[in-house]
Amino acid sequence: MKYSGLYVKTQKETPSGEDSRNAELLIKAGFIRKEVAGAYSFLPLGLRVLRKIENIVREEMNKIGAMEILMPALASKEHWSQTNRWDNMGCLYKFETASGTEVALAPTHEETVTPLVQQFARSWKDFPLCTYQIQTKFRNEPRAKSGLLRGREFLMKDAYSFHTSQKDFERYYEIQKEAYTKIYERLGMGGLTHIVAASGGDFSKHSHEFQTECVTGEDTVFFSKKRKLYLNKEIAESKAPEVSYKAKEELPMKEVEGKGVIGVEDLCKFLGVVEEQTTKTLFFITDSGEFIAASVRGNYSINELKLKEVVGCKSLELASEEKVKEMTGAEIGYAGILNLPKEIKVFMDESMDNRLNFEMGANKTNYHTININWGRDLPKPKKFYDIKVAQEGDFDPETNEKYEVFRAIEVGNIFPLSTKFSDAFNFRYIDEGGKEQPIIMGCYGIGISRIMGALAEIFYDDKGLKWPKPVSPFQVYLAAIGRDDKVYKEAETLYEELNKAGIEVLYDDRQDKKIGPGQKFADHELLGIPYRIVMSENTNKEGVVELVNRETGKIEKIKRKDVIEYLKK
């Protein structure tokens, strides 16, 4: 492609209204353009990147025998009601068609693909099978943000597999895992991308995310070196480090009036304690209506996923102010687990243990209790639990090794669905004996446009983007510089040679006095193409070209006649 034929131009100014590095870089380089919040146009070079990502994903899906289809975005209310998600999925765009039927724009396609496959697959002989699409999804995000990372319209690969047994599903799940691993390797982000165990939502205990290390990532990953295990913060088991404050003897317990002192920082100042001495207690109502208390060391938060598991309930809701007052006698902020009626179940995190002289709400409005000590003031529970959100500094309780913690961008996920959707559609297969049996499903997603955003978020420097070769819109940026027509003629020849050799090249053929070498080099750096070839009067004289490596910055002179050979390596 020639630069002169490309109507899109780079821009010097940082675009306004963007909150992410990827959008800023991609917009400046002319790869994308924001149309409405959360929806971008892919401009000629951006579309080239998008298609390369898409094709790598497609090839790996085809290799494992997944069959490509294309389902519509318009989705039926009937199907979404059958799975109970019509009313419960907040991100559904819903509206009426001219004939009065309610429809939604699908943010995921279980409700479409399950009845689809059900139409064709009935016998055990038809299984296992996997089908996928690369399709535009819509998601009514409360706040569109982070450029291509969290949009309201985005391109996604979603695959769905169907199995006659849990065992077969598990076998296939590993095949998908391997295909995903290959995909990230081929995309040039393999070294930074890890398989991370995450919550399984309503469907199963665990799912797996593919998380790419990135300081601006939304997610936090905990790595247990000894177990070679990556865990999403939301499920990482954790053991708190020992408290750092020194206390050797128990001080007398005391109630302190502190009206309006609620925030942890203020409280510490007011009471003269450190945060680790404080205690955070939250009260919940379980799905069976039980009122429970859960406490953690003050510098932690309660992890509801963990708490649900410990309690053994399906859902939890924070108790209302009135309910807390009724049950504890104190307002929220002063309610704690001290002197609670015995019928209220209390769940304490292990971070509560091994402390002296700790603080709690006094269960008396406006009062805090300090210098509480186990046994003397509060009986030690029979069991401490792990019900906290893990944080940096925590230990893997299984290995007693401190976690390595890093921020990451989720670039894919694979998810056991069990029989959640097959049951909803009464989709069963007939086994060899003629009997109906449940079908086990899995789903496997990769955000194609999100990956483009993630790559931009990771591979860049202060001059612009740095695409990995497999997804770069071109392999070579060919710049002819100066005013000598001969240089442009020679560059034109090299341009044709490169095209013939199948090396993708963007030829900056601008022969405009106003556009000097500096501008051309800056454009190359902004665009992030792996190689820049510079041709000038001087290089022509020497019979060489200048080859600049965008990644390393290294500049080499290569004999003009060896260029193609060199680049083909």
Next chain:
Amino acid sequence: MKYSGLYVKTQKETPSGEDSRNAELLIKAGFIRKEVAGAYSFLPLGLRVLRKIENIVREEMNKIGAMEILMPALASKEHWSQTNRWDNMGCLYKFETASGTEVALAPTHEETVTPLVQQFARSWKDFPLCTYQIQTKFRNEPRAKSGLLRGREFLMKDAYSFHTSQKDFERYYEIQKEAYTKIYERLGMGGLTHIVAASGGDFSKHSHEFQTECVTGEDTVFFSKKRKLYLNKEIAESKAPEVSYKAKEELPMKEVEGKGVIGVEDLCKFLGVVEEQTTKTLFFITDSGEFIAASVRGNYSINELKLKEVVGCKSLELASEEKVKEMTGAEIGYAGILNLPKEIKVFMDESMDNRLNFEMGANKTNYHTININWGRDLPKPKKFYDIKVAQEGDFDPETNEKYEVFRAIEVGNIFPLSTKFSDAFNFRYIDEGGKEQPIIMGCYGIGISRIMGALAEIFYDDKGLKWPKPVSPFQVYLAAIGRDDKVYKEAETLYEELNKAGIEVLYDDRQDKKIGPGQKFADHELLGIPYRIVMSENTNKEGVVELVNRETGKIEKIKRKDVIEYLKK
């Protein structure tokens, strides 16, 4: 691909709820599946066809230098308001995002692409340029119908060009026309597809449609042989044939009471006249508020496009019952142009002329007047016009030759947009002298999924589909038949040879007692793949294969060793 790996199955039953041949055939063959009214899934074989069409269109767009991009479906209210189409385009799906912004799903992208190009192109040097996308569109059709021909969600190629002069636009318009012609040729529908002049809507006098002959088509095309000109019914100039009733002398004019006799058929019976003797008069209000009458021979309809042009107004609205009564003294159905107040302008179609003893509403409720004759009862107007909807049997007024008339499916259109959109966004370019100048635009659409529907609507027989080779999901359907394992082994070898030779083959490897040759052959015919190769114990013995041509039905025996060579021809 092997049939055994394809989870989708053909079905014998004609699907219910479809009103078109294309949907019936495509669903039976397992190419598509209806998800909601007007939105279909493309199953593995259907997606292959869709992608082939898409790629042919893409290649021809790239050849003429159009730059591919991808714009989002979500579209901004602000932009659609700037062109006055937010409220005036009935087919817009509109809804709110979670942050309270109103958005629409774009059925066309002028409102997105114009500000997009405006961001980058400013100088005369940046023009002309053309950009396009292949993208999913949404259209809130009042009634989704005709399978892939009129859906609510469909895949479309839409291109937009930008020019510094009308002359340059016209030059480029011809280039697009040629590209389109090549596209239909390559798709195998060239011989049936014609460039048809159509209305230019609000933007210009004419646009051009590409119409493919098809008896089930929605459109009617008039062909003027001498002028080598195809015209859409909506704009075809026409001259009515002479009336067929014999009348030599003028009979006395008479008012006949006929309360409630309004329909043309009833009227003719009641009055003892033929339809050609009757007169149809409609009353309109122009955009400047004028009340006018327009009349045609009773077996014609009024063409409002033509009438607008004749009247010289921008819009017309049918006058209300009250208004008609007020102005003519009679109710609609009995109102005519006899004895109308002089200040009411009357426009008469040329089909009114050359009649004796014709009928009209008496301008007296419940009365009709018959045996009206020019001069004696009604002054001949200074000028007759052509304000009727052309119909079969009409003549081209320029050549006096009877039109050839056929039904057709619109498979593409190209459209001069003039400055309609550039003006709305105040998009102007700077000429060589530094002055701002208007930008002329054109747009060029092809419905990718619609073409798939059109191909199915045209190429079929009672056994199923008959894909043209360039879009067929496979070139060869390889069927191994019988129970001899050797046959399947040999077929497997041929399957690999075909793949190696780059000949796309679907190998029906089903080795199931229940699936006999008949079923396999029927499936091949339903799928519509150009060639079927049959291998059996007999053909193996003879060292041949049986080659069946789906198009001609011809069966040949080809030496096994010559098959690849034969197919490569």
